[in-house]
Amino acid sequence: MKNLGILGSTGSIGEQTLEVVRKNPGDYRVSALAVMGNISRLKEQIQEFQPKLVAVFDPDRGKLLKEEIIKLKARGPRTKTPEDNPNYPLFRVKVLVGLEGLVAIATSGEVDLLVNSVVGSAGLVPTVKAIDAGKNIALANKETLVVAGELVMQKAREKGIQITPIDSEHSAVFQCLQGEKKESLEKIILTASGGPFRTWKKEEIEKATYRQALKHPNWAMGRKISIDSATMMNKGLEVIEARWLFDVPQEKIETLVHPESIIHSMVEYVDSSVIAELGVPDMKVPIQYALSYPERIKGDYEKLSLSKIRNLSFEEPDTRRFPCLKLAYEALEAGGTMPAVLNGANEVLVEAYLQEKITFYDIPKYIKMAMEAHTPFEYTTLEEILEVDRWVRDYVSNTLL
Numbered sequence: 001m002k003n004l005g006i007l008g009s010t011g012s013i014g015e016q017t018l019e020v021v022r023k024n025p026g027d028y029r030v031s032a033l034a035v036m037g038n039i040s041r042l043k044e045q046i047q048e049f050q051p052k053l054v055a056v057f058d059p060d061r062g063k064l065l066k067e068e069i070i071k072l073k074a075r076g077p078r079t080k081t082p083e084d085n086p087n088y089p090l091f092r093v094k095v096l097v098g099l100e101g102l103v104a105i106a107t108s109g110e111v112d113l114l115v116n117s118v119v120g121s122a123g124l125v126p127t128v129k130a131i132d133a134g135k136n137i138a139l140a141n142k143e144t145l146v147v148a149g150e151l152v153m154q155k156a157r158e159k160g161i162q163i164t165p166i167d168s169e170h171s172a173v174f175q176c177l178q179g180e181k182k183e184s185l186e187k188i189i190l191t192a193s194g195g196p197f198r199t200w201k202k203e204e205i206e207k208a209t210y211r212q213a214l215k216h217p218n219w220a221m222g223r224k225i226s227i228d229s230a231t232m233m234n235k236g237l238e239v240i241e242a243r244w245l246f247d248v249p250q251e252k253i254e255t256l257v258h259p260e261s262i263i264h265s266m267v268e269y270v271d272s273s274v275i276a277e278l279g280v281p282d283m284k285v286p287i288q289y290a291l292s293y294p295e296r297i298k299g300d301y302e303k304l305s306l307s308k309i310r311n312l313s314f315e316e317p318d319t320r321r322f323p324c325l326k327l328a329y330e331a332l333e334a335g336g337t338m339p340a341v342l343n344g345a346n347e348v349l350v351e352a353y354l355q356e357k358i359t360f361y362d363i364p365k366y367i368k369m370a371m372e373a374h375t376p377f378e379y380t381t382l383e384e385i386l387e388v389d390r391w392v393r394d395y396v397s398n399t400l401l
């Protein structure tokens with residue numbers, strides 16, 4: 001029985017993680033949950049999974065949850081013992097707020113495995129604190145490794161921490177690498193669906209609304225990653241994630257558009273063999289693997305039928321129409337703090353695009369300007385990288401926009 005702490009439990013990955021727990025009640029127990037501010041869904045999750053701890057990042061929403069629980073306690077119904085009350089899971093849970101709340105969960109003795117499925121660089125501090133506390137991590141929050149991959153992986157190696165990827169591409173590569181020697185690896189090939197605008201002309205993409213950008217052809221995901229998929233920044237972030245997760249130089253990480261999303265990624269070896277991981281696109285499969293690793297447990301998910309699919313297709317990514325992918329390689333090339341600048345700028349700009357304050361191609365335009373305004377340096381501490389993250393958010397919000 002593994003005790004899970006899930007950061008971002010109300011999101012796309014968080015909810016699918018809970019679905020995996022529902023399917024495997026004998027293997028996992030939910031001991032802690034954290035959200036940004038969706039307390040109505042969090043309350044339902046508390047009733048169902050009965051965690052000991054929850055955290056709400058937004059302090060006002062956290063306070064509201066505490067007040068609602070106090071009111072419920074006062075209202076009854078009167079039962080013989082508190083345990084008989086249908087709201088008992090809510091009476092028993094400890095509610096924490098803010099970043100301290102997330103860190104308390106990440107380091108709690110109640111948690112064996114931390115599932116980090118928060119969106120954005122907010123996931124970085126809890127990841128680092130969990131590593132310091134000796135917790136293994138199932139990581140969906142790719143921004144953690146984009147912003148500070150070198151520091152995070154170095155700490156994980158020092159502490160003997162297992163970071164198991166949830167991102168389907170990285171889960172695929174992780175599986176393809178099992179039992180192989182690192183020296184035998186020739187290159188990693190990350191596949192990309194190409195997103196909703198794969199077949200659109202540049203002039204059409206230029207006018208794309210955020211609603212069109214949110215319509216991903218193969219995956220139902222959170223809003224931020226959906227926009228990242230439309231710009232192909234998602235693949236760029238994944239290249240940086242792979243760079244640090246697998247300790248492979250960027251020259252050995254290629255991307256390939258594969259619209260069917262059946263091959264989740266591949267690894268080529270020095271003898272020219274290529275090993276790929278395939279499956280029906282369903283995030284519950286890599287989530288379950290990240291939870292059960294190093295074991296595999298039974299999963300009644302849709303089975304792959306290649307004879308029904310018949311054709312798999314591939315094309316080169318087009319960085320003229322999708323310049324964000326190129327910017328990500330450039331950020332890696334520049335090194336040090338530059339990927340954190342790319343990421344922070346992207347987070348602010350995706351939000352601005354979702355609020356219809358900027359156009360689609362303003363995203364790469366302003367990211368480039370933010371990168372040009374920054375002189376990268378080799379950071380050694382978490383505080384240094386957090387300072388860069390704060391700087392770029394302020395620069396993009398208050399100088400560029």
Ligand SMILES: NC(=O)c1ccc[n+]([C@@H]2O[C@H](COP(=O)([O-])OP(=O)(O)OC[C@H]3O[C@@H](n4cnc5c(N)ncnc54)[C@H](OP(=O)(O)O)[C@@H]3O)[C@@H](O)[C@H]2O)c1
Pocket residue numbers: 007008009010011012013014034035036037038039056057102117118119120122140141142143166167168219220221222223224225283
């Ligand atoms: N969705 C996918 O299929 C997929 C696939 C691969 C990788 N990923 C990665 O997984 C991560 C999550 O993606 P998603 O699609 O699941 O996002 P999402 O649907 O937008 O969910 C985000 C979750 O994080 C919570 N959250 C946001 N900021 C927080 C904060 N500061 N403190 C605590 N909780 C916070 C949200 O809470 P509220 O509900 O209260 O706002 C929500 O529960 C991202 O890094 C993404 O790139 C996602």
